[in-house]
Amino acid sequence: MIKTPYLLFLGDAADPLAAKVAQGIKDWRPEYAVGQLRLPGCQADMGVPDMTLQEAKAAGVKTLVIGVANRGGKISQAWKKVLVQALEEGFDLASGLHNLLRDEADLAAVAHATGRVLHDVRVPSVDYPIANGEKRRGKRLLAVGTDCSIGKMYTALCMEREMRARGMKASFRPTGQTGILITGDGVPLDAVVADFMAGSVEYLTPDNDADHWDLIEGQGSLFHVSYSGVTMALIHGGQPDALILCHEPTRTHMRGLPGYALPSLEALRDLALTLAQVANPACQVVGISVNTQRLADAEARAYLAEVSQRMGLPATDPFRYGAAPLVDALAAV
Secondary structure, X not given: OOOOOEEEEEEOOOOHHHHHHHHHHHHHOOOOEEEEEEOOOOOOOOOOOEOOHHHXXXXXXXXXXXXXXXXXXXXXXXXXXXXXXXXXXXOEEEEOOXXXXXXXXXXXXXXXXXXXOXXXXXXXXXXXXXXXXXXXXXXXXXXXXXXXXXXXXXXXXXXXXXXXXXXXXXXXEOOOHHHHHHHOOOOOHHHOOHHHHHHHHHHHOOOOOOOEEEEXXXXXXXXOOOOHHHHHHHHXXXXXOEEEXXXXXXXXXXXXXXXXXXXXXXXXXXXXXXXXHHXXXXXXXXXXXXXXXXXXXXXHHHHHHHHHXXXXXXXXXXXXXXXXXXXXXXXXX
16 A cells, blocks of 8 residues: 655656646645655646655655656656655655566665665556456446547546535546556556456456446547557447547647647547447447646637537536536436
């Protein structure tokens, strides 16, 4: 179990989106986020106090969490001095990067010498089965996006909060490092061997009450050539009854792929639904979640109204304006 509270390590994050792990923890578990530690040149800010390791220790911090999700999931050599010092100061380390803390000889040696714990969140802890495609009891929703890092996790978490407030049975099912750090459980999907990815999603969303909703955290995008594989596993392993389309309207290209434009919501709807109906012919698209953080209020509301009218579906920014329209749409499923 990862000890709380946390000091969020933002390192030299190139932009706010690179620190999405820290942002997710701060937004959904603010009681864990005591402070942040940034290196020179860091372009992210969680709006919590900047702290030295000594200040964090005095504030009761137990674990330094690497809050950065960089391309390829690598531990930067520029971070090493701080990570070693954190262990020497008595902090545990937690990371969701593909590059495991335990595989870094210097960190492993210091952790062993100081009795500290290295938590690698992106390590499967279960021998997952190969998917069998059998229908399971209960209902499932999956958020799919026009791009990666676009708000799929936030959509599911916002819907869970709204559904539970209404007394509905709902469970957020994490499939990535941030969700796992928020909830303490889940499947690190992109670290699962490819043949077992869909099976791990079946494992994550087992039989349940007929009126219970699993809200599955989406990953990647069917249109993102780097990360489409995890999306396919979620669509077929999750066997969703409902899809939410997620979009960020100000992006000029796919994240990390300047030569690729984002698809239209219509293209996402048609492709995702076709693939989802392979595993669940009754699947339907029920709503649209738009990340409007870069739009002014009036502009955001106008965009949502236009999208809703054009697509014939409820559209909202669930983090900014609430998830009620999306939850209302589930009544018809």
